[in-house]
Amino acid sequence: MREGNKGYPIWFKPPGRSMVAQVTENFNGGYRRNVSQSTVHHTLLCMGLRSRRAVRVPMMTPVHRCKRLQWAREHRNWxxxxxxxxxxxxxxxxxxxxxxxxxxxxxxxxxxxxxxxxxxxxxxxxxxxxxxxxxxxxxxxxxxxxxxxxxxxxxxxxxxxxxxxxxxxxxxxxxxxxxxxxxxxxxxxxxxxxxxxxxxxxxxxxxxxxxxxxxxxxxxxxxxxxxxxxxxxxxxxxxxxxxxxxxxxxxxxx
Structure with missing residues (x-):
């Protein structure tokens, strides 16, 4: 747990597809003091959590990239x-x-x-x-x-x-x-x-x-x-x- 904006504790890392409204509802369900969606949104931005387009491809490690490049070179002249x-x-x-x-x-x-x-x-x-x-x-x-x-x-x-x-x-x-x-x-x-x-x-x-x-x-x-x-x-x-x-x-x- 760590302190967020205005002293409200940020006690979780929101799941990948949680929207601000869902995060706000989850937070307010466990505390006596309610926060607004704008406060949650601002706090998430301060934490570096920003809205980004979802990735639709598998994760690639450096080893994967190397093998992929090798395969491409072996087949480029087919x-x-x-x-x-x-x-x-x-x-x-x-x-x-x-x-x-x-x-x-x-x-x-x-x-x-x-x-x-x-x-x-x-x-x-x-x-x-x-x-x-x-x-x-x-x-x-x-x-x-x-x-x-x-x-x-x-x-x-x-x-x-x-x-x-x-x-x-x-x-x-x-x-x-x-x-x-x-x-x-x-x-x-x-x-x-x-x-x-x-x-x-x-x-x-x-x-x-x-x-x-x-x-x-x-x-x-x-x-x-x-x-x-x-x-x-x-x-x-x-x-x-x-x-x-x-x-x-x-x-x-x-």
Whole structure:
């Protein structure tokens, strides 16, 4: 606890998305002397807590940046034909109560994001695609573990790669979350290395993955629908419907 403006104790650090009104209400609920929103706002400014646009990217350490730069240098001279051999994949959570990019947070200088920032109820999809065709999209109704991801690789990835890249020249892209890099998953990849190989990927680099653009398309389509989803089942149905309505040549959408 420390003294704030006019002697009022500042006994907490407000959560990232707390607005001044919420902070004022929380403060006044625990003390006999009430303060105004302007007093709270001024005190937060004096503490260095200012309104900033919320960050929408993962945290990057110096090691991450170094690996990311190395990957970019290794692939900067790839031709379009080489990139056409890559099948991109990812999973993404979609919030039922969507918060758009205009949300602002209260944070100290140097703070980038709070760990564990989450929304409300959500739906998770996993999907993949390549230059020439759209791939499967499935609803992940449990936590994505190494076992559930292994089933995705066996049931979705392998058949898609075998069908699209007939000569075994395809490269499968995935990020480096633990369930993707588990030993049992890599054993499966090694068993099918005559069908496809795995593209090395830098850590915390979703912005390098073009599937992010398709996720954005899905979000915009859900937001613009005449009948917004009322529950998670509605949201799941809309997401899958819009995914499979995407042109089979997704390069034209990106």
């Amino acid at each position: 031709t379009l034909e080489q990139w056409k051999k890559v099948a991109w994949s990812d999973e993404s959570r979609f919030l039922l109560d969507h918060v758009d990019g205009r949300v602002r947070v209260c944070r100290l200088p140097g703070e980038v994001m709070a760990r564990g920032c989450t929304g409300g109820g959500s739906v998770m999809l996993w999907a993949m695609f390549c230059w020439e065709t759209l791939g499967p999209a499935i609803h992940v109704d449990v936590n994505l573990t190494r076992v559930t991801y292994l089933n995705i690789v066996a049931d979705q990835v392998h058949p898609f790669m075998a069908k699209v890249f007939l000569e075994g020249s395809g490269l499968f892209q995935q990020d480096n979350v633990p369930c993707h890099t588990a030993h049992i998953v890599w054993e499966c990849f090694e068993e099918h290395d005559e069908v496809f190989m795995v593209l090395p990927w830098p850590p915390n680099s979703p912005d390098l993955n073009p599937i992010e653009h398709l996720w954005d398309v899905l979000v915009r389509q859900v937001q613009s629908t005449a009948a917004p989803p009322l529950n998670l089942q509605d949201l799941k149905d809309l997401l899958l419907m819009f995914w499979y309505q995407t042109p089979q040549d997704p390069s034209g959408v990106l």
